[in-house]
Amino acid sequence: MISAIANGLSNSTLANIAQNTTASVSIETTLKSLGRPGFILIDSNISHDTKRYAAAKEFLYQAICLAVYLALITPVFKKGAFKLAQKTFFKNKPEFAKFKNATEYLDYYNLASKNFTNRRATLMKNHSRNKFMHDSLRQDLVSQVSPEKYPLIKGTIELGSLIGSVLGLAILAPQISHYTVHPMLKMLGLEKKEESQSVQNQQVKLDKDA
Amino acid sequence: MAIFKIYELKTLEMSFVNLLERTCTKLGTNNKPTYVVMAIATVKGICRPMFTMMDKKENPETKKYTAIREGLTEIIAIPVYWACGESAGKLAKILAVPKNFMDKKLYKQYKKEQITPEVTKAFENAKELAESNLPKMNKNLMFIGVCAAALFVIPALCSIAIKPLMEVIKKDNKDKKNLDINTIEQPPVKLYNQHIHYNDNLKYLNSFHRSPIAGMKVGGV
Numbered sequence: 325m326i327s328a329i330a331n332g333l334s335n336s337t338l339a340n341i342a343q344n345t346t347a348s349v350s351i352e353t354t355l356k357s358l359g360r361p362g363f364i365l366i367d368s369n370i371s372h373d374t375k376r377y378a379a380a381k382e383f384l385y386q387a388i389c390l391a392v393y394l395a396l397i398t399p400v401f402k403k404g405a406f407k408l409a410q411k412t413f414f415k416n417k418p419e420f421a422k423f424k425n426a427t428e429y430l431d432y433y434n435l436a437s438k439n440f441t442n443r444r445a446t447l448m449k450n451h452s453r454n455k456f457m458h459d460s461l462r463q464d465l466v467s468q469v470s471p472e473k474y475p476l477i478k479g480t481i482e483l484g485s486l487i488g489s490v491l492g493l494a495i496l497a498p499q500i501s502h503y504t505v506h507p508m509l510k511m512l513g514l515e516k517k518e519e520s521q522s523v524q525n526q527q528v529k530l531d532k533d534a
Numbered sequence: 535m536a537i538f539k540i541y542e543l544k545t546l547e548m549s550f551v552n553l554l555e556r557t558c559t560k561l562g563t564n565n566k567p568t569y570v571v572m573a574i575a576t577v578k579g580i581c582r583p584m585f586t587m588m589d590k591k592e593n594p595e596t597k598k599y600t601a602i603r604e605g606l607t608e609i610i611a612i613p614v615y616w617a618c619g620e621s622a623g624k625l626a627k628i629l630a631v632p633k634n635f636m637d638k639k640l641y642k643q644y645k646k647e648q649i650t651p652e653v654t655k656a657f658e659n660a661k662e663l664a665e666s667n668l669p670k671m672n673k674n675l676m677f678i679g680v681c682a683a684a685l686f687v688i689p690a691l692c693s694i695a696i697k698p699l700m701e702v703i704k705k706d707n708k709d710k711k712n713l714d715i716n717t718i719e720q721p722p723v724k725l726y727n728q729h730i731h732y733n734d735n736l737k738y739l740n741s742f743h744r745s746p747i748a749g750m751k752v753g754g755v
Contacts, residue, residue, distance in 0.1 A: 330634035333626070333674045334667035342677035343565045352571070352684055359685045409558075413551055476555065479562030486561075486570050494577035498585070 340437055345485035346398050349493070350390065357386030377514050384505050389497040397492035398485065402426055405484020406477070419474045422459040429477050432456060436471045567677040568619035571684070572612055579608030602703060606696055611688050615680055618687055622679025626671040635667070636660035 332338075341347040361379035364370075370378070406426035414420050423429040435443050443465060446452055456462040464471040509515040561569075583601035586592070592600075633641055640656045643649070 326629070327634040327638075330629045330667075330671070333629060333671040334663075335674070336670060338674045338677070339670035342567050342673040345565065345570045348567050348677055348680075349570055349574075352681055355681055355685055360689070363689065413554055473562075475559050475562030477562065479558030479560065479565075482561045482565050483558055486573060489570050490573050490577045493574050494581055498582065 336437055336439070340434065345482050345489060346402065349485075349489050350394060353386055353390045353393065353493075357383055357390060360386065377509070380512060380514050381505060381509060384508055385501050388501040388504060389493055392497040392500055393489070393492045397488035397496075401484040401488025401491075402481055405480050405487075408484075409477075409480045414476065414480070417476065419477055422461060422474075423477065426481050429474070430481070432461060432465070433473055433478060435465055436473050440469050566619065567673065567680045568616055571615045571619075571680055575608050575611040575615060579605055579612070582608070599700070599704075603696060603700060606699060607688075607692050610691055610695060611683075614688050614691060615683050618679040618683035619676045620679075622682070623672045623676040626668055626675050629675075630664045630668040630671050632657055632660035632664050634660075635663040 341351065361383040364379040364382060365375055367375065403426045406423075406429070410420045423432070435446060438446065447455070447462070447466060456465060506515060582604040586601040586604060587597055589597060636644075636656055636659075640653050641660075643653050644657050
């Protein structure tokens with residue numbers, strides 16, 4: 325049992341995800357969007373309608389955060405950071421000249437992280453036969469057991485993603501969800517119910533007072 | 535002077551680029567899953583209360599309460615993310631041992647010191663595998679720790695800790711208000727204002743003669 329867990333934990337794909345800011349934040353937000361409403365629905369101390377309302381609100385909030393993050397922040401900051409570094413801060417660094425864009429580098433990085441046998445097998449497949457033919461990149465991947473991973477480029481992309489994640493999830497997404505969650509809840513018929521219920525409650529209270 | 539300033543600017547730019555290079559290289563070699571969540575929580579802890587306080591539609595007391603609550607949530611979240619990530623990562627050292635990467639039978643033989651070339655080879659391979667897998671396991675466990683913190687630990691801790699903390703803050707505010715009210719309600723003792731009991735607004739102006747309205751003068755006042 326423990327050895328199976330240990331083998332599972334030494335999975336390189338999972339390690340790559342854990343070291344990838346975008347992937348880890350996306351997975352975490354997805355888990356939050358499913359887990360938190362789930363916990364709200366399990367709670368037995370709240371009324372059925374309140375539970376539904378709170379769970380839907382939490383789900384919508386997290387879903388909007390994820391959508392904003394994936395649609396806007398990731399491509400802009402990830403690719404932008406690479407381009408900015410290539411043209412300004414690290415224009416004299418030879419490793420930046422080897423790759424056209426962030427996507428090409430990340431493709432290379434994923435292959436370089438694989439073990440020697442798997443990497444060679446992937447490069448021999450039809451869709452990868454003409455990949456990395458320039459700057460001896462392919463040669464490095466095919467001949468070396470642990471090829472150069474260019475940590476400066478990887479770090480630049482990660483720093484861009486980190487700044488994008490912070491701006492997106494802490495500033496932009498809450499503002500967008502603030503204006504979109506309530507209309508969406510109204511569309512789903514959850515917000516109206518709350519209002520009508522509160523009106524009903526008020527009426528009952530008034531009747532009692534009277 | 536101008537040359538000196540240009541030189542200073544160049545040095546500043548160089549040091550910034552050097553710092554950026556060191557930071558990027560470190561992030562590229564070892565990007566812990568805790569970094570991003572802690573950064574997000576820090577900015578959330580500053581921005582969310584700020585946005586709440588900027589809301590003009592909300593009642594000031596509610597705003598204050600919500601902002602403190604949001605701030606406290608993130609203050610709790612930052613160390614919890616770090617602690618969960620790091621402590622889960624520490625488990626890697628316990629799991630990344632040759633025993634977990636070796637055939638059970640061969641490991642039993644190794645333990646009983648029935649050492650054959652096959653057992654020695656298997657043990658050496660397992661040891662190498664454990665060593666090479668240690669960084670991967672560390673990162674994966676950290677990631678799992680961070681996810682667990684976001685899903686279970688932080689909501690649980692917040693529900694336990696925030697209510698009592700908020701009550702303490704509320705109580706403090708109430709005490710302060712009571713104290714303020716007491717200080718406001720005590721009127722300053724001013725001898726010339728003792729006519730207040732007349733209950734006549736015109737008399738506050740002190741523009742009238744305050745002697746009894748009767749006596750020797752013709753025409754009253």
